[in-house]
Amino acid sequence: MSEVANPPPAVTAPAGAGHASAAHPPTNTGMSHNKVAMWLFLGSECLLFGALISVYMFAKSRLPAGEIGPLDVFDIPFTSVSSFVLLMSSLTMVLALSAITRGEERGFRVWIVATALLGGTFIAGQVYEFTVFYNLGLGYTTNIFGSAFYTLTGFHGAHVTIGIVMLMSALVANLRGRLGPRNAETVELIGLYWHFVDIVWILIFTIIYLFPQ
Amino acid sequence: MTTTSEPPLQLTAGVQLVRPSSSLGVLARPKGDTGWKSWLFTVDHKRIGIMYGAAALVFLVIGGIEALLIRLQLAVPGGNVLSEDAYNQVFTMHGVTMVFLVIMPMAAAFANYLLPLQIGARDVAFPRLNAFSLWAFLAGGIFLNTSWFLGGAPDGGWFGYAPNSGLVYSPSNGMDFYALGLQIAGIASLVSAINLITTVLNMRAPGMTLFRMPVLTWMLLVVQFLLLFAIPVITVALFLLTFDRLFGANFFNVAAGADPLLWQHLFWIFGHPEVYILILPAFGIMSEVIPVFSRKPIFGYPFMVFSGIAIGFMGWGVWAHHMFTSGMGPVSVAAFSLSTMFIAVPTGVKILNWLATMWGGRLRMTTAMMYSVGAVAMFTIGGLSGVTHAIAPADTQQTDTYYIVAHFHYVIFGGSLMGMLSGIYFWWPKMFGHKLDEKLGKIGFWVLLIGFNLTFGPMHILGLQGMSRRIHSYAADSGFNLWNMFATVGSFVVALGVMLFFWNIGVSRRRARGAPPVGPDPWDARGLEWMTASPTPAHNFDRDITVTRPDEFWHRKWRIGPDGEVKRIARAADVAHDGSATDVHLPSPSYWPVVVALGLPLVAYGLIYNLWITGLGALLILGGLYGWVFEPPDDPEAHDHHDDHDADGSDDSGNGASGGGASSNGDGAPADGDGARELAGVGAGLAASTAKATGAQP
């Protein structure tokens, strides 16, 4: 895009070649293709995490008595803090979007970095938590709970990591002048993904940590 | 190697021009209009559709050879054509191939080629993602089949029941290939589902409301939603199996407390929607073919659409009918037995509607029509045997016998495959500009139909006699000899029928050279896809089509008088576009879809053999994604007309002739992409699914 000049679309485009509005592609739903696609993708992701959470519950319920289980490893205060950190990143994500929409690119950069940092903190917390659990004797192959727990939270962590990569890419694109207020929708879509991953974590935290029984 | 100022659209038979190139981004854009490169890097939904179809036919031959091996082994008692081990591999790969590498991609072929045309659009919403889907599917299919040469193919059945498919009972790498190969094919299907749903929701021609869409478009839309929600479930199941086998997880480790029913539930929650994924495209095709050759509109259009949607919903509530004998408890059995009987209702509605469409019509028994009618008949038989095993106590006797094998072949082979063959005969002239030979086609149809019934009809008897499925041989005194011999003979008759089909392709191609073109509308058909030249020009339609009713194209040719008589008001050639437009904006070809797709099997091989290869694959995927994201979907230098629309940067350059409601844009409105914007739309989807493939192992 940067290689091409971007004058606003000529209103007097030749007959038969006009566009309703270049900023809003003339789609039947009024939503851009990208946004529709993102919503569909997130719909599919619901089933992915739904299945993973179900598998976890199923597995946990069949953990033989006496084996190392949720109650032996979970550190609720610690995970509460890291969950709170992730939750706050949704707030900064909203601020980043609102900044770019209003054309405040500096503010955008600040908030996007803040979001990525909060996400990074969460991931660091997860790595720490995994290490602690491992040292307590819960490995991936130790028992059915270990396999299910690490798989579920690992999948979520991978999603957060991809989100961070997207945030950083948006930042780089902005610094290179490839992403400005006109592309606020890109940020909005990254935000959608980010909020989704956040909500999933809230579910996981509630179901897995708060009801470990 | 055209230059930018040349008119972009010149048609040679079946081959469309690709836009010229420029050097933008890391690599020069692919260019050229013919030759293998123009196919490898194409983003044209029609070429992608044709390649999907060609790949499906190749896999049909492979899966067919596997079927013949099975039948040879079972022809006589105590057969020794295949060892027990080889038999397991062959029947597993036969099922996997036919379901995932033949019927599904064949449906994708029709969806890609026809769906944009039927709604009057220029292309799909994300042309490059579309190319990626094709190559990922192909990568998955080839990956799966390389297992034959790498220590043995999967041997745990297409359903892959764990723990039977775990390391203990299936120690070769076969089931790893199964789990990872299907994962790759699943990514392809998921991406394609998102793409096609977006296309239907966003890119319909002016006036093309949802309830003016052809039944085929509707059925394909339902299928994409089924894929969207079913794929993630099998994704999870396959990951668990992979983690168990490769990393020692305990999901299916019964000794560690795991429940052997976990896999069955996950697989069939995916699996039953999957059977509708297999049949609904064929239902759609039959709903296009039968009206045309009955010279009547489809009977009960709203019923056709709503029964399809109903099947889509109800298909989620019947999965445990595959588990009646698993000991899941009488309440579940009763509930799933009931729900399964109910799902036969919308299915029956469809059958009645096809019959009512033919009733009183002036039938033209072309090959396409014969295949459609044949498919209705064969599917009805399969549906009826399905209802018999919806009755749980009856199923207790039938399950795991050849009676089940008969059932699903009547629905999948008799229904899905025959329906798709009907579609091939019907749309062949649209795709390639000439018809397939009718006489050879009809002979082929009868050979196939007779062979099919000879093969699978007797399996009802064998099953009720108690012959188990998935067995390598049977004893001479079991009373199975006669009908097994019948089935084997029948299978070779089927093979002959398939060969006649391929022969027909060759003969018709040769004959078409120098013959007069078939024109846009050789069958006097109804859908918008017939309203443009054959073969379809690269840009589909010359201008927007404003739709005012269902079967718009037919109504532009015919008028129904006050007393019901039908009068021709225009020739098809006058109504249809001649494909001469030169100002239609086309998306540009791209390297990146192929690059990213190539990374997927590398990741998978690496997980089995050496994690360095996985790293290499992951790098390829990541690099490919970045190249992709920062490559404008359209090549700015390729524009030979108004470049004013680069303000919008989505990958939706396929918007073309469509566009919403009042707008009359005749070209692809949004064009040059801003990389960063795509990052979200394309990157997220791809990145997330590939990240799964690169292993979320903690």
Ligand code: HEM
């Ligand atoms: C009238 C609608 C249908 C009904 C009531 C029905 C019912 C059933 C039932 C109850 C079973 C389980 C039998 C057993 O394993 O004991 C079954 C198996 C099967 N059905 Fe259907 N079915 C219907 C339509 C279809 C369609 C449309 C397809 C595919 C296009 C299909 C494909 C299959 C397959 C592949 C199996 C066997 C799976 C396996 O065990 O490998 N069915 N069907």
Ligand SMILES: [Cu+2]
């Ligand atoms: Cu089923």
